[in-house]
Amino acid sequence: xxxxxxxxxxxxxxxxxxxxxxxxxxxxxxxxxxxxxxxxxxxxxxxxxxxxxxxxxxxxxxxxxxxxxxxxxxxxxxxxxxxxxxxxxxxxxxxxxxxxxxxxxxxxxxxxxxxxxxxxxxxxxxxxxxxxxxxxxxxxxxxxxxxxxxxxxxxxxxxxxxxxxxxxxxxxxxxxxxxxxxxxxxxxxxxxxxxxxxxxxxxxxxxxxxxxxxxxxxxxxxxxxxxxxxxxxxxxxxxxxxxxxxxxxxxxxxxxxxxxxxxxx
Amino acid sequence: xxxxxxxxxxxxxxxxxxxxxxxxxxxxxxxxxxxxxxxxxxxxxxxxxxxxxxxxxxxxxxxxxxxxxxxxxxxxxxxxxxxxxxxxxxxxxxxxxxxxxxxxxxxxxxxxxxxxxxxxxxxxxxxxxxxxxxxxxxxxxxxxxxxxxxxxxxxxxxxxxxxxxxxxxxxxxxxxxxxxxxxxxxxxxxxxxxxxxxxxxxxxxxxxxxxx
Numbered sequence: 001x002x003x004x005x006x007x008x009x010x011x012x013x014x015x016x017x018x019x020x021x022x023x024x025x026x027x028x029x030x031x032x033x034x035x036x037x038x039x040x041x042x043x044x045x046x047x048x049x050x051x052x053x054x055x056x057x058x059x060x061x062x063x064x065x066x067x068x069x070x071x072x073x074x075x076x077x078x079x080x081x082x083x084x085x086x087x088x089x090x091x092x093x094x095x096x097x098x099x100x101x102x103x104x105x106x107x108x109x110x111x112x113x114x115x116x117x118x119x120x121x122x123x124x125x126x127x128x129x130x131x132x133x134x135x136x137x138x139x140x141x142x143x144x145x146x147x148x149x150x151x152x153x154x155x156x157x158x159x160x161x162x163x164x165x166x167x168x169x170x171x172x173x174x175x176x177x178x179x180x181x182x183x184x185x186x187x188x189x190x191x192x193x194x195x196x197x198x199x200x201x202x203x204x205x206x207x208x209x210x211x212x213x214x215x216x217x218x219x220x221x222x223x224x225x226x227x228x229x230x231x232x233x234x235x236x237x238x239x240x241x242x243x244x245x246x247x248x249x250x251x252x253x254x255x256x257x258x259x260x261x262x263x264x265x
Numbered sequence: 266x267x268x269x270x271x272x273x274x275x276x277x278x279x280x281x282x283x284x285x286x287x288x289x290x291x292x293x294x295x296x297x298x299x300x301x302x303x304x305x306x307x308x309x310x311x312x313x314x315x316x317x318x319x320x321x322x323x324x325x326x327x328x329x330x331x332x333x334x335x336x337x338x339x340x341x342x343x344x345x346x347x348x349x350x351x352x353x354x355x356x357x358x359x360x361x362x363x364x365x366x367x368x369x370x371x372x373x374x375x376x377x378x379x380x381x382x383x384x385x386x387x388x389x390x391x392x393x394x395x396x397x398x399x400x401x402x403x404x405x406x407x408x409x410x411x412x413x414x415x416x417x418x419x420x421x422x423x424x425x426x427x428x429x430x431x432x433x434x435x436x437x438x439x440x441x442x443x444x445x446x447x448x449x450x451x452x453x454x455x456x457x458x459x460x461x462x463x464x465x466x467x468x469x470x471x472x473x474x475x476x477x
Contacts, residue, residue: 014291015292017292021288024453024456025456028457028460028464029464032464032466076455076459079458080458108313110317110320111313111316111320114320136331140324144373146376146377146380146381147377149380150380172384175384175387175391176383176384176387178391179387179390180387182394183390192447195444195447200388204387204394210447210450211446211447211450211451211454212451212453212454212455213454215451215455215458216454216457218461218467227466230457231457233457234450234454238450238453
């Protein structure tokens with residue numbers, strides 16, 4: 001099928017994707033600049049983080065938080081995981097809870113680890129308890145995924161944390177961690193970064209961040225109205241997607257392939 | 266000069282330039298841009314390899330510090346450093362045969378497979394908790410779960426041939442619809458996240474201190 005949008009030597013297909021990307025970017029910039037006070041729906045998984053840290057504080061137990069195995073280095077799941085970890089670190093420092101951040105799981109995780117350590121250290125410093133930061137609480141377990149899981153599960157079973165926040169780019173290791181966390185009675189908050197994981201993680205966790213909730217976590221958690229306003233763009237484009245799906249259904253039912261062709265470009 | 270190199274503006278300029286060099290060729294068909302983009306990706310991969318060396322160096326520095334102070338579990342750090350050195354030497358001797366091959370295929374891979382196999386039991390215990398018919402919704406979940414589970418089992422097709430169309434219907438309609446919903450929301454969330462990173466609004470990229 002020939003592309004609908006072709007400018008010889010410059011553009012050959014993929015035009016609609018480009019337009020949508022540009023539209024999303026402009027909308028985000030507009031909403032951030034406008035600083036509109038918008039209603040942002042509650043995300044139970046993110047709200048539960050404060051409860052999880054508080055529970056650990058009450059029980060006098062540590063909290064375990066991880067940002068994933070970072071198998072592709074600084075991919076956006078890892079960055080989202082780091083943003084959530086930064087929030088957990090600040091809450092832990094504020095409430096005086098020992099935070100443990102197991103790192104590793106891939107060769108690339110060696111590159112992400114120092115950044116994670118700096119984030120935790122910064123969080124402690126910002127809360128005025130920089131001297132409470134212990135680098136040994138950000139252990140590097142292994143560059144191998146399953147050796148990392150073994151170490152992680154070992155930490156959970158030995159230290160029996162009050163809560164476990166597992167976000168970011170965890171792959172098949174996520175189930176071992178979430179289920180062990182559940183078995184030791186910790187509040188388990190996870191994010192389903194992989195489609196195949198999501199259903200199983202939803203069963204194994206007390207709270208789960210689904211879909212765009214994890215990448216948008218830092219905006220949800222921010223107190224800055226400009227940051228929160230950028231979330232509105234996601235909702236707008238999700239509604240737009242639903243509209244296009246319905247339009248496509250009607251068009252196909254009427255024997256037209258216009259929407260299908262349009263989306264293929 | 267060092268202040269300029271550390272400045273957030275410079276970091277953002279580099280980030281946005283690198284993004285455009287990779288982003289634009291994806292949507293256009295200008296060969297020069299594609300070549301430039303491929304070269305940049307290769308350069309990044311090489312730079313990444315060097316950062317890996319730095320990361321190993323930082324592990325060694327930390328490990329030596331722990332061993333010198335005889336902190337808890339210091340002997341594991343000795344083991345880790347020894348393993349890194351030995352594996353580097355083994356890898357230089359050859360990766361397809363010899364000690365490197367033996368360590369990978371006789372120790373690491375079987376152990377990883379065992380851990381992967383254990384996953385089945387974790388899944389089973391999760392399912393046992395989730396599949397309880399507490400209410401009508403849970404009953405639907407349980408029924409759908411059992412049908413799909415039986416369909417996946419090797420001999421079910423022989424004993425209950427009627428289960429296949431029902432399982433396929435569940436997979437190809439409800440499961441597929443939910444999966445696509447997930448993909449759409451993740452994609453939109455990912456693009457918005459990317460724009461926020463490029464605007465320097467993400468604490469995991471700009472640093473927690475700058476966010477406050």
